[in-house]
Amino acid sequence: MIDWQRVEIVMLDMDGTLLDLNFDNTFWQQYLPKHYAEKQQINIDDARRELMARYAEHKGTLQWYCLDYWRDNLDIDLMALKKQISHLIKVLPHSINFLDQLHRANKRVLLVTNAHPDNLILKMEVTQLRHHFDGIVCSHDYGYCKEDQRFWQAFQQQQGFELAHSLMVDDNLQVLASAQKYGIAQVLAIRKPDSHRPENRVMEYPSVSDFSEIIPDIY
Numbered sequence: 001m002i003d004w005q006r007v008e009i010v011m012l013d014m015d016g017t018l019l020d021l022n023f024d025n026t027f028w029q030q031y032l033p034k035h036y037a038e039k040q041q042i043n044i045d046d047a048r049r050e051l052m053a054r055y056a057e058h059k060g061t062l063q064w065y066c067l068d069y070w071r072d073n074l075d076i077d078l079m080a081l082k083k084q085i086s087h088l089i090k091v092l093p094h095s096i097n098f099l100d101q102l103h104r105a106n107k108r109v110l111l112v113t114n115a116h117p118d119n120l121i122l123k124m125e126v127t128q129l130r131h132h133f134d135g136i137v138c139s140h141d142y143g144y145c146k147e148d149q150r151f152w153q154a155f156q157q158q159q160g161f162e163l164a165h166s167l168m169v170d171d172n173l174q175v176l177a178s179a180q181k182y183g184i185a186q187v188l189a190i191r192k193p194d195s196h197r198p199e200n201r202v203m204e205y206p207s208v209s210d211f212s213e214i215i216p217d218i219y
Ligand SMILES: [Mg+2]
Pocket: 013, 014, 015, 016, 017, 170, 171, 172
């Protein structure tokens, strides 16, 4: 599935790839709508419908990932709310073992995320994953999200990796399409980003349910 001989640099998405997307899905689809409903004094179904419509407007853009935008737009302290359910932030099964194996195989390991910097800090604090990476790349630092070709241009210019020796792993197929279009040699999709939901169907790219399926291939 992956030609490990050719891989020198492994770029890993955070939410839904290394960390359980259950936290984010619970936050955006249940916890925030509940809070918003109370604040606006409307019922939860109306709150959810209104928020979903607003999310949809910005999907696939940096703004969609931008907590400052949503904080100002909804007038809600999102980070304070997130901290209330931070016990749901969890590393997906086999992630740490996979990261260890990558290091043992001498791969350069980068976390490459669209998460807002405040989100990134919170998640690294809770999971203690930071020391597992050779570097952390946050798309907000470049002003473009991973779905945008300009992100890859800026990122490659700064990090100087070789496309032919790169692998990108992500649960977002739009991101993988963007990575592939830019020239990232190999891509891998995660089919089960959320431990509480069924697997996604992935036809377009090589995929695994979780990292236990590919660890042996490193050697
Ligand atoms: Mg993701």
